[in-house]
Amino acid sequence: MLHVADGGRSWHGRPMRRLLDADDLARMIRRLAHEVLEGNGGSDGLVLLGVRTRGAPIARRLAAAIASIEGVDVPVGELDVTLYRDDLALRDPMPIGATDVPVDVEGRTVVLVDDVLYTGRTVRAALDATSALGRPDRIRLVCLVDRGHRELPIRADHVGKNIPTSADEQVIVRLTETDGVDEVVIGGER
Amino acid sequence: MSAPLTDLIAIRDLSREQVDGILSDAREMLPIARRERASVPTLRGRIVCNLFLEDSTRTRLSFDLAAKRLSADVVNFTASGTSVNKGESLLDTAQTLMALGVDLVVLRTSSAGAPVQLAREVEIPVLNAGDGWHQHPTQALLDALTMLQHRDTLEGARVTIVGDVLHSRVARSEVELMRLLGAHVTLVAPPTLLPPDVSSWGVTVTSDIDAVLPDTDVLYVLRVQRERMHRAFFPSIREYAQVWGIDAARMRRLPADALLMHPGPVNRGVELTSGAMEDPRSVITEQVTNGIAVRMACLYRLLSAAPRTEVTS
Incomplete structure (x- = not known):
């Protein structure tokens, strides 16, 4: 496990830099909540689906922000995309996480939520996973960080922060719910 | 994730962690096994061979559906009688399957120990679907899943x-x-x-x-x-x-x-x-549905750890 909070180092020895702290993330999520509401013309028909693992708590935070803005609880779920990936043979075996979608997506606007947008392959898998649940009217994508290097023609509708990276760098989003701290760090080499 | 599965022959080969992993994956496979959710593309392009040297319509059907819900291609090789049950013929069959590019063999046989023997001879995963009086690991796993639902x-x-x-x-x-x-x-x-x-x-x-x-x-x-x-x-x-x-x-x-x-x-x-x-x-009918989910989880675990077979020659 990396240890970064104060000038830690990645496993290859290069120092990691903190780009965003807890306050930055909180402001970002409020802005994204406003953007989602604006893009949808309100909260009608919205369902937020967090892509596991870290998309799930981000989706819950977005829902809480939407509730404080509009006074409406939009349905939140989580999506595990392991079974829809195209790189099964290329990576270590992965356990399958829970998919928990509380409403029928038919006719709704599904907002997919992920932490880091990179190659686009996870999002492609998430699009297939969503389609397997039904036929939403539209699917939107929110991500906290867009680090570039897309391998597929996919873009996010709402981005927390664009962070230009080189392919050998790592961008890590840490959240209190999963990692005990809210921050985004960059650095290291793969 | 626990140590990768290379074959599934007998329960005693599994660690507690591996069993928990299979059962946890199987729970997530259930909506797909029950057809509440569409089949998934996970094993697209992989070939699963059901090599059934002993009659078993239900078990073969269950493995067949499990592979298909994961989008694997399934070939069925059924042979009754004793000629294929003899050790040497089984190995000949295995060589043929390898040459045909099969990625995993599900073996049902009346000869206890035949799956172990086969696993030693081939590089692809072997899944024991019942060998004589010896073992039927996916049955025990689906039973445990059923009990743990209650x-x-x-x-x-x-x-x-x-x-x-x-x-x-x-x-x-x-x-x-x-x-x-x-x-x-x-x-x-x-x-x-x-x-x-x-x-x-x-x-x-x-x-x-x-x-x-x-x-x-x-x-x-x-x-x-x-x-x-x-x-x-x-x-x-x-x-x-x-x-x-x-x-x-x-x-x-x-x-x-x-x-x-x-x-x-x-x-x-x-x-x-x-x-x-x-x-x-x-809960006998629940066992049947859970069987598909458990077999999906076993196929997923065995094939996600296995290198892809390439047809040579």
Whole structure:
């Protein structure tokens, strides 16, 4: 496990830099909540689906922000995309996480939520996973960080922060719910 | 994730962590197995061969559906008779399958030990779908999944297995898995249908079915395997039904929250009466659906750890 909070180092020895702290993330999520509401013309028909693992708590935070803005609880779920990936043979075996979608997506606007947008392959898998649940009217994508290097023609509708990276760098989003701290760090080499 | 699975031959080859991993994956596969959710593209382009050298329509169907729900291509190789059961022919068959580019073999055979032998010869994963009297690991795993849908843990659960233990690969796998998961197992069988080495199994053995029923959490009734009995192990089917069969009266002795299970297909009126099967505590049909999910999880685990087979030559 990396240890970064104060000038830690990645496993290859290069120092990691903190780009965003807890306050930055909180402001970002409020802005994204406003953007989602604006893009949808309100909260009608919205369902937020967090892509596991870290998309799930981000989706819950977005829902809480939407509730404080509009006074409406939009349905939140989580999506595990392991079974829809195209790189099964290329990576270590992965356990399958829970998919928990509380409403029928038919006719709704599904907002997919992920932490880091990179190659686009996870999002492609998430699009297939969503389609397997039904036929939403539209699917939107929110991500906290867009680090570039897309391998597929996919873009996010709402981005927390664009962070230009080189392919050998790592961008890590840490959240209190999963990692005990809210921050985004960059650095290291793969 | 726990250590990758390279083959699935016997329950004793699995760690507790691996079992928990398979069961956890199987729970996530259930909506797909039940067709509440569309099939998934996970194993697209992979070829699964069902090599069934012993008749078993239900198990083959279950493996077939499991592979198809994961979008694998399935080829069925069925051969009855003894020619393919001989060791050498089995290995010839395996070489052929490798040359054809098969990625995984599901093997059902009447020869105990044939799956181990096959796994030694081929680089692709081998999944034992039942070998003689030896093992039937996916049956035990689907049974554990079913039990765990009705209770939080099997730690301390009292599992009573009734019937023809001697000829039963299900019983052997079941006992190993139940012990791994912390359950206490009691075997109830006529002395002629108990294996000679049963004292080393770590189970309680009794011949008094009525005495153990009130202290049973899971009543697991084995199938009377008439086709495996070449000698007379009990006087008659009618006597077996009377002495060892589960009917409505015996179901009344079972606690209200107990489960009744059977690996199928049931010999109605022999080991179970129709009345017992219709009891609300019977989860026999749940076992069938869970079988697809567990087999999906095993195929997923075996193939996600395996290198892709390339056809050479």
